[in-house]
Amino acid sequence: MSPAPSPAAGIYVCEVFSAIQGEAMLVGERQVFVRLAGCNIRCAYCDQPEALERHPGPCLLERRPGARDWEVVASPLPVGTVVDAVWTLWRALPHHSASLTGGEPLMQMGRALELATALHARSIPVMAETNGTLVGAIERIAPFLSYVSMDVKLPSVDGAGVSMATQRAFLDTALGAGVPTWVKIVVGPATDPSELDAAIDMVAVAASGQPGSPPPVVFLQPLTPFAAATTAPSPEQVLGFQERALRHYRRVRVVPQTHKAIGQR
């Protein structure tokens, strides 16, 4: 492992790799994933526990797309090193875009902005996969994003305590900036229907307030059992959730985490 740079000089990254996007609008597309470390909330079903904290440690950089031939370097690392790692994969295979994911990628705002700016300058479309809570951050980074995949959190499923007003402000900001944006809502056996109604209504009102932007598609994502504490909703529940949502808003699809169904990273 190479010597650790000063944390002030770098960005905390868990891994950079090429994989198949398994969720929501870009499902099936090949992307370069940059998993940034650190998250500002704690969802009950989180399947990336190793990405929740920002601390010095190993970072995995894939060298050939899909080969999982990791080079291990020390995180935090210079933004330029991350850009080079993405570029190496990008040049080796046609990819759709790069995904800044996490953790919460907008949490390291200054460095994430540098990274998005550099990728944008190389004509790599950048998607942010975000929990939709950091409103000031999305405002700053939006000009360098091609897509926003935003979670809307339901307290009965996530237990993360995210306010709907904050999520509305985030969605308004992304749509107002003209970035193609969609919304992902994880649903589980304990989903409170009234919370789902409120979330769908929030999206519908936000969409109606942005007549110049295509209305965001809402993706209901059935919870994938990850640990003993998580179970999937029943098929009947999923049908019921979509039916309920469609009565409030027309653009509602159900897409599970397909990468997990096919054993992908």
Ligand code: SF4
């Ligand atoms: S927002 Fe994402 S990374 Fe953060 S705790 Fe929730 S599921 Fe995990």
